Amino acid sequence: MKKWYAVIGDPISHSMSPSMHSKWFADLSIDATYIPLHIKRDRLVNAVQSLKCLGASGWNVTIPHKETIIPLLDRLDSTAAMMGAVNTVVVEEDGSLTGYNTDGIGFVNSLEEAMGTNLKELPILIIGAGGAARGIAFALKTQGYKSISCANRTIESSKRLINDIEGDRALSLSQAESELAQFLIIIQTTPAGMKTSEVDMPMSLENVTSSAIVADIVYNPLLTPFLAEAKDRGARCLNGVGMFVHQGAFSFQKWTNRKPDTKQTIEQVEQTLGGPHVNR
Template sequence: MKKWFAVIGDPIEHSKSPTMHTAWFEEMAIDAAYIPLHVSADNLATAVTALKTLGASGWNVTIPHKTAIIPFLDELDELAEKMGAVNTVVRTAMGTLKGYNTDGVGFVRSLEEAVGTAHKDKPILLIGAGGAARGIAFAMQQQGYMNITIANRTVANAQAIVDEMGVGCAISLTEAEERLADFAVLVQMTSAGLATGSFAMPFSLERLTKGAIVADIVYNPLMTPFLQAAKAQGATIVTGLGMFVHQGAIAFEHWLGRYPNTNSMIVQLQAQLGGQE
């Protein structure tokens, strides 16, 4: 029987996951399909049941369901359990649902592909404390990034991640703006800047140090308002496209046991999104 996969989220129309996975299926001669499904928070439980009943082999999970989906799964990968967030679901041979988190590792691969590893010991500011933020924070810690500060509108949410990691500190967005010059690497991990959103900025980047590395996990548009402002301040820019492609490739491998070509996919999606990394 033909396999099929999906991505669930709210919003979902901005997602390039269907384009990416469909291209990989064609490249690798795999008989499978991948569809986007708009699922509101109120319908998450129903959607998971329907996906399982209709025989989906697996699916990706995006905003706002990465943490909320956990109670509906049978098992979590060790890293996903530690992160408390899932972005990939695999239907096992036994028919059970297992959750993974590929966001964090995908981000680290993308960051190091773009700027190397010389910044590992430098002060890092992570902005946001949602599901993707948890994944990135834990993955960066696992890969040796220890000088981490997490800024969030609700400081308690950032503090919860710091407490679980056992390293770093939590601050408000206001304090982050005031202390921007202290950080060598900034990672914007909220949904601010999505093509479907209002192009919000978490705070001003006027105090940003020239030459700082600034990354955004949003990939559509490639140049978010945050990255545009950072570039104007002389920062080195890392778009969210690399993370998106790498996390997708890791999910693909969980589903099908094969790792797709990420380099050609980044080039292809850059062209579609109208920009350069």
């Protein structure tokens, strides 16, 4: 019987996951399909039950469900449990649900692929404290990055994240703005700048240094207002395409035990969206 997979989120119309996974299924001659499902916050419980009843073999989870889906799963792998966020669900043979998080390692792979591997001593600022931020923070810490701080609109969330990873500092957005020159890797993890977002910028980059690496995990559009300002100020910039492709590839492997071609896919996604990584 043909298998099927999905991505759930709100919003979801912007997602390129269906086209990416469908191409991988075709490239590897796997008889499966992948669809987007727009699931509102208050329908998540019903949606998970429906996905199981309708025979989905697994699904990806995006904003705003990465944390709230956890109580609906039967188990988490150690990485997702440590991060407190899930972006990949596998339906096991007995029908139980296992949650994984591939966001963090997907981002680290993208960062090092684009900027090199000698970055572990650089001071890092993560903007945002949601599911994606947690995944990235834990992955960076696990991979040996030394100095990680977090800034968020709600500083209590920043403090929780920093405490959980034994990081450096929890900052308000205004504090981070004034002290931005101290950070040499700045990672924007909020929805700000997405085509579906009403917010363009999470914070000002007036004080960013030209020697900084500025990353935005948003991949559509390629050049968010955040990256555009960073580019204008001379920083090296990284958009979200690499993370998007690498996290998807790890999800794909969880479902199929097959490894897709990430390099070719990154090039194809960038071409579709209108250009390469920005100002690397």
